[in-house]
Structures are given as C-alpha cells and as structure tokens.
Amino acid sequence: MLKSSKTLLAGVFLTTGLLMCVTGGRASAAVDGEQVYQFYCAQCHGAGGKGDGPNVTPSMPVTPRNFTKQEDMNKLSDLDIQNVIMEGGPALSKSPMMPPWSQTLSKDEVAAMVAHLRKLCDCKGKQ
Amino acid sequence: MNFTKSMQPRLTLPLGVVCLSLLALPGQAQAAGEQVFNDKKCTECHYTKGPSKENTIAEKLAQKGPELWYAGDKFQAPWLAKWLSDPKPIRPLKMNSLTEKNAGDHPKLSEAEAKEVSEFLMGLKSGQVKAGVITPSSSVKGKQVFAKKMPCSACHPFPDSDGKVTGGLTAPTFVGAKERLNPDWILAYMTNPKLFKPVKSMPVFTGILKDKEMEDVSSYIANFQ
Numbered sequence: 001m002l003k004s005s006k007t008l009l010a011g012v013f014l015t016t017g018l019l020m021c022v023t024g025g026r027a028s029a030a031v032d033g034e035q036v037y038q039f040y041c042a043q044c045h046g047a048g049g050k051g052d053g054p055n056v057t058p059s060m061p062v063t064p065r066n067f068t069k070q071e072d073m074n075k076l077s078d079l080d081i082q083n084v085i086m087e088g089g090p091a092l093s094k095s096p097m098m099p100p101w102s103q104t105l106s107k108d109e110v111a112a113m114v115a116h117l118r119k120l121c122d123c124k125g126k127q
Numbered sequence: 128m129n130f131t132k133s134m135q136p137r138l139t140l141p142l143g144v145v146c147l148s149l150l151a152l153p154g155q156a157q158a159a160g161e162q163v164f165n166d167k168k169c170t171e172c173h174y175t176k177g178p179s180k181e182n183t184i185a186e187k188l189a190q191k192g193p194e195l196w197y198a199g200d201k202f203q204a205p206w207l208a209k210w211l212s213d214p215k216p217i218r219p220l221k222m223n224s225l226t227e228k229n230a231g232d233h234p235k236l237s238e239a240e241a242k243e244v245s246e247f248l249m250g251l252k253s254g255q256v257k258a259g260v261i262t263p264s265s266s267v268k269g270k271q272v273f274a275k276k277m278p279c280s281a282c283h284p285f286p287d288s289d290g291k292v293t294g295g296l297t298a299p300t301f302v303g304a305k306e307r308l309n310p311d312w313i314l315a316y317m318t319n320p321k322l323f324k325p326v327k328s329m330p331v332f333t334g335i336l337k338d339k340e341m342e343d344v345s346s347y348i349a350n351f352q
Contacts, residue, residue: 039184040328042225043282043297054225055282055295097278103331 033112033119040101041113049120062095073121080126081114160247163240175251179325187326188223197323198248200256200315206306207248211241217307219284219296253315255322261310261345269347272340277332279344285351298329301351310349317341 038047044060046052049067056064067073076092083091085105089098105113118124164170172192174180179194181187198207214233221227236244273279282298292302304313316323318341320331332341 035184039188043295043328047225053297054220055297057293057295059293060281060295096276097281099277099281099330100335101330103334 031112033116156246160243208245263350264346269343272344314345
C-alpha cells in the first residue's frame with residue numbers, strides 16, 4: 001500500500017516536471033490566439049488577415065502578408081512563421097516593416113498566434 | 128552689518144513668510160488642478176496614481192484614456208496647458224479601435240482650468256526618467272533606425288521632409304512631438320516600456336536595439352515639428 005502511494009506520488013511529480021518543461025517552466029493559462037492576433041497583428045495584417053490593416057496607407061512601402069492566401073502560406077512551415085514573428089521580416093529575407101516581437105510576446109502567445117494563422121489560411125503549411 | 132536682537136524678528140519674519148509663500152504656491156496650484164481634474168470627472172477615463180494597471184490585453188482594451196501617473200515625465204508643460212484648453216486628436220483612430228476615427232471630442236477646459244490641471248499633471252512623475260540625456264536632433268543615424276531598422280513609421284504618423292503627414296494610423300502622431308513630448312521620456316519609454324505600459328501593441332525594442340540606437344531614435348522623434 002505504502003509502495004503504491006510512493007509510486008503514485010513519484011508519477012505526479014514526474015508528470016508535473018514534464019509539463020513544466022513543455023511550458024517553459026511556468027504554468028500557462030490558455031492563450032487566445034485570435035485575441036493576440038487582433039491586438040498586435042491586425043493593425044497591419046487586417047482583422048481578417050488579408051493584409052489590409054489600417055496602417056496600410058499609401059506610404060507603406062510593402063504589402064503585409066495576406067494570411068488567407070493558402071498557396072503562399074503553404075510554402076511556410078510553422079517554424080518559419082514563428083521565426084518571422086520573433087525576429088521580424090528579415091528572418092525570411094522580407095521587409096523590416098515587419099518588426100521583431102521576441103521581446104514582446106511569450107512563446108505561448110507565438111504558438112497560439114501560429115495556430116490562429118493556420119486557421120486563417122485553412123492550411124497546415126510546409127511539413 | 129550687525130543686527131541687534133530687537134531688529135532680528137522684524138527682518139526675519141517677513142523674509143520667512145515670503146519664503147513659505149513661494150514654497151506653498153506650486154503645491155497650491157497642483158491641489159487646485161487636482162480639484163478641477165476631479166470635478167470635471169477626468170477620472171472616469173484617466174488615472175493619476177501608478178503603477179500602470181493594464182497587465183493583460185483584455186485590461187488594455189478596456190482602457191478608456193491614457194494613464195497619466197507619469198504625465199510630468201512625458202509631456203511639456205506649455206503644450207499640455209494649451210492642449211487641455213484646445214484639444215486636438217493625437218491618435219488618428221479612436222483608442223483601442225482599428226476602424227473608428229478619433230472623433231476629436233475630448234472635453235475642453237477653460238484656459239484658467241487648463242493651466243491649473245497642467246500644473247497638477249506636470250507634478251506627476253515616475254522618478255524613473257533621467258533628465259538631460261536626449262537633445263532633439265535630425266540625425267541621420269536616428270532617421271535610419273526610425274525609418275529603416277525598426278520602422279516606427281509603419282504605425283506612427285509623422286511629418287516627412289516636406290512637412291506632409293505620412294506613416295501609419297494606429298499609434299500616436301509624432302507631428303508636433305518637439306513641443307509635446309519630453310525627449311528624455313521618449314528614451315525612458317524605449318528602454319523600459321513595461322514600466323509605463325506593461326501591455327501595448329508596439330513591440331518592445333529593449334535587447335534588440337543598442338543603447339546608442341535608442342538614444343539616436345529618441346533624439347530623432349523629439350525633433351519632429
């Protein structure tokens with residue numbers, strides 16, 4: 001009886017430890033990817049992801065990516081998208097008008113945002 | 128010249144009263160300004176005691192007006208007094224909206240009230256802004272950061288070299304930044320943004336831009352007419 005209790009306790013600790021590793025050592029509440037997208041990205045990429053946010057004025061030298069274009073989005077892996085969010089446009093040899101968000105967003109927020117972008121394109125991307 | 132005992136009180140008392148009066152004046156003006164601030168219900172949209180309260184996106188989206196607990200760090204007094212009596216939109220779009228234009232319907236104060244309220248607001252400081260570091264400048268290095276390396280122009284309206292307003296629409300304008308913003312606050316905001324706005328839709332550039340680049344771009348922004 002005592003032995004099985006110890007085994008159960010060890011299992012709980014092990015599971016908790018694994019979860020901590022997966023979440024970067026902190027408990028993370030579920031992140032709303034759409035909310036994160038609307039707050040940070042929609043200002044340039046548009047609420048519906050079509051690259052038509054309010055900052056796309058005549059002086060904008062580039063057109064922000066249209067996330068609903070499945071063909072284009074399928075050329076990118078999730079890691080490609082994550083990198084460009086974290087490091088900015090130059091990470092994919094694109095414009096610096098896309099700034100780096102590595103000091104702003106948590107890993108959970110980036111992951112939730114990538115998942116939201118996949119919903120917008122209704123595609124899985126390069127595997 | 129030596130004072131006799133009988134002369135000392137007559138000379139020192141009036142001098143003391145004058146000194147105390149001078150010391151009391153700023154405090155009185157601030158108290159009067161705070162009274163106006165409360166009477167006019169500015170508190171319905173703004174708060175004046177730190178730290179900043181918006182720590183999540185939802186809390187940020189619920190914010191009606193900018194936090195003012197560091198207004199004395201951020202603004203320049205003459206501009207603030209003038210703006211409070213004749214407010215013009217600073218953001219092209221309504222706060223926290225990507226679709227609605229800023230209606231430009233901020234309440235106006237009389238010139239006397241505006242002066243009092245600006246005295247009150249200019250007394251609100253974070254204690255975290257080092258004075259005398261940034262001088263406005265149209266430096267090439269600052270422009271390079273502003274327009275190329277980390278294009279602030281994507282979101283902030285600003286005057287181009289011909290004075291024409293260009294740039295994005297979702298962030299506060301830099302037109303008139305030279306009169307409106309304290310140059311040292313711009314640097315403090317760039318280097319320690321989460322102190323002032325824990326959550327905001329502008330990227331954090333700390334750890335991305337070098338210290339000198341932060342200074343250059345702050346000088347450049349502070350120079351916009």
